[in-house]
Amino acid sequence: MAELENSKDLISVLWSGADILRSKMDANEYKDYLLGIVFYKYLSDSFLIKVYDMICDGKPETLREALNVYIEELKGEDAEELKEQMKDECHYVIEPELTYTYFADAARNNSFNREQLQKGFNNIEQSDPIFADLFTDIDLYSNRLGTGDQKQSDTVASLIKEIDKADLLNSNAEILGNAYEYLIGQFASETGKKAGEFYTPQAVSKILTQIAIAGQEDRKGLSVYDPCMGSGSLLLNAKKYAEHPGYIKYYGQELNTSTYNLARMNMFLHGIAAENQKLRNGDTLDGDWPTEEETDFHMVLMNPPYSAKWSAAAGFLQDERFSDYGVLAPKSKADYAFLLHGLYHLKSNGTMAIVLPHGVLFRGAAEWKIREKLLRSGNIYAVIGLPANLFYNTSIPTCIIVLKKHRDGRDVLFIDASKKFDKGKKQNEMTDDHIKSVMELYTKRETVEKESFLARFEDIEKNDFNLNIPRYVDNFEKEEEVDLSELLTEMKKTDEELEQVQGEFLSLLKELTSDDETIMSSLNDLIGKMEG
Structure with missing residues (x-):
């Protein structure tokens, strides 16, 4: 049940990310931004969780804690060895200032720089052939994001802040995969x-x-x-x-x-x-x-x-x-x-x-x-x-x-x-x-x-x-046979009811009077036709 709740929470966060872009472009375009940035967060969060586990042999309380431990470790003499191990494990390495956690903090402090996110994309694409050209469809400098440098940058920052609410630290691959699958279906x-x-x-x-x-x-x-x-x-x-x-x-x-x-x-x-x-x-x-x-x-x-x-x-x-x-x-x-x-x-x-x-x-x-x-x-x-x-x-x-x-x-x-x-x-x-x-x-x-x-x-x-x-498969539904004698009885009954209603209507017409000779003449014509 908790898994289902997590999945729903994740879906609602990701969908509200779509709301930021919906007024600016159609779904076929904004799906690339949304799904691409979610994917970068996934790569970054997975990396920090693994690097923390490698250093501390456990799971971090928060991604910020994992990032701090990672920054400290890179100051030591084993920094290059750690990076090599992480490259073998993940097929990529993300520098601390290019992690999604770092970007989200910067976005909240109004100091986010989209050039850094672009650099993050490029580094991933160049780290292994399996990631080659993966983020090609995300144009962080597109006029669709807004007019002018500031507005475009603000749109990307808003998206980063919104998607940061998705808790990937406590979501397994099944939950995340299902949420992504749901989004693709919605798009x-x-x-x-x-x-x-x-x-x-x-x-x-x-x-x-x-x-x-x-x-x-x-x-x-x-x-x-x-x-x-x-x-x-x-x-x-x-x-x-x-x-x-x-x-x-x-x-x-x-x-x-x-x-x-x-x-x-x-x-x-x-x-x-x-x-x-x-x-x-x-x-x-x-x-x-x-x-x-x-x-x-x-x-x-x-x-x-x-x-x-x-x-x-x-x-x-x-x-x-x-x-x-x-x-x-x-x-x-x-x-x-x-x-x-x-x-x-x-x-x-x-x-x-x-x-x-x-x-x-x-x-x-x-x-x-x-x-x-x-x-x-x-x-x-x-x-x-x-x-x-x-x-x-x-x-x-x-x-x-x-x-x-x-x-x-x-x-x-x-x-x-x-x-x-x-x-x-x-x-x-x-x-x-x-x-x-x-x-x-x-x-x-x-x-x-x-x-x-x-x-x-x-x-x-x-x-x-x-x-x-x-x-080969006959799915023809045969219509019910019609009982003719029953149908004739029904028709006779309907005729009698019509005759009765017509008689009552005629009586009502005969009771109507008017001082206007034209109206009375038309009324009498109608009565004559009905009786005729």
């Missing part, structure tokens, strides 16, 4: 259409992850890969369901540099060790990655951009990811290019789960050929239809396709989950109960009337490899 909600590139709603993440990890929960050294990772939330879900979360290896690639930086921060804030994360900023389709060390994974999770354009250059027909299929995904719709990339990187005993638009289930031409080959090879294991309007950037209904590399059967489980949602203000939402019922249907893997259908390969072949869900 996605505020940003709307632009959110699609960095955020997958938690309900969809939960279903994808539970499906991909099923049967592998107790695997030590589980590897998980997301080639379109956004802010990394989907990757990080794996640790919620794994029995040995400390041993998970995370691999992810992201095209958008700002979003890639967000994912790197998200990993650290969730307490993921540097050696367990391999993240890359790059174009997943244009250049295959990873191509060295680990190249196939136990879990592949994907929520790629829907029906995106790609080059579909003829050279890709020689690319090992696509060469088995004889055709390429069309230029205007890269959906199958993403799917085949993910499948190529799946271990023979692993599971892949990908979210795509329904078109991939039934479109013809090259997509038909790819789909036929996948079905003949037994790669498609399940198709799950999701409710419409779940995502921030599109209202179209989507589906999850579950794939396996090698298996004995070629049957496909179809699940229609399109009605499993609660209506929200902006988006529809799937609750934990909805998720549970989808997972039960998935695990059962049998036909359940109006909910799921286990199709044999022959059924699919007869349908010309069309995977459109309504062909």
Whole structure:
């Protein structure tokens, strides 16, 4: 319970930091400032807590106490050795005057200098390749922060003071990670259409992850890969369901540099060790990655951009990811290019789960050929239809396709989950109960009337490899039969009631009088028409 309270306190502090910037820029911009400065505080606070522990073998009462101990130790002859030890431990070293604690004190005393914060950012970025260019998106000299040097500096100082209220000393990685995750979700909600590139709603993440990890929960050294990772939330879900979360290896690639930086921060804030994360900023389709060390994974999770354009250059027909299929995904719709990339990187005993638009289930031409080959090879294991309007950037209904590399059967489980949602203000939402019922249907893997259908390969072949869900799951609600004699009785009764009311109305009209001849003439006409 205390953990939940801490998490709520942390969220409210971080959200009030957003209030400082909200009037100056939109959510897609201020998320970079807020999340970047929170991350710097996390690095600084973690550093001071570790340095205190190294010197005093314990936990400090306050960060100011840790900073004072650190300053004293640097005066001694073991200063360089301490810095070396800290570099090995943290991958970075922060000088006392560049710690967040020092900045927060300066901000309170009106002596904060944003050049120092910029220097702090630069030092972290240069300390280790894993931090390279991490703070690129935070422009401490932007006109959006205010007009003129003083106002801009004041805005940054206000933000630093506000975020300093977040007690990271007594918050574990789970609390901080959850608070960060919540913020990313809130930004996605505020940003709307632009959110699609960095955020997958938690309900969809939960279903994808539970499906991909099923049967592998107790695997030590589980590897998980997301080639379109956004802010990394989907990757990080794996640790919620794994029995040995400390041993998970995370691999992810992201095209958008700002979003890639967000994912790197998200990993650290969730307490993921540097050696367990391999993240890359790059174009997943244009250049295959990873191509060295680990190249196939136990879990592949994907929520790629829907029906995106790609080059579909003829050279890709020689690319090992696509060469088995004889055709390429069309230029205007890269959906199958993403799917085949993910499948190529799946271990023979692993599971892949990908979210795509329904078109991939039934479109013809090259997509038909790819789909036929996948079905003949037994790669498609399940198709799950999701409710419409779940995502921030599109209202179209989507589906999850579950794939396996090698298996004995070629049957496909179809699940229609399109009605499993609660209506929200902006988006529809799937609750934990909805998720549970989808997972039960998935695990059962049998036909359940109006909910799921286990199709044999022959059924699919007869349908010309069309995977459109309504062909397999009939969720049509038959209307109740109408009792005609009951309907006639009702109509007769309604007629009688109308006649009675009309009679009463006529009596009332006849009682009306007026000295005005025109009014009386109109009234008598009306009475005549009603009686006629």
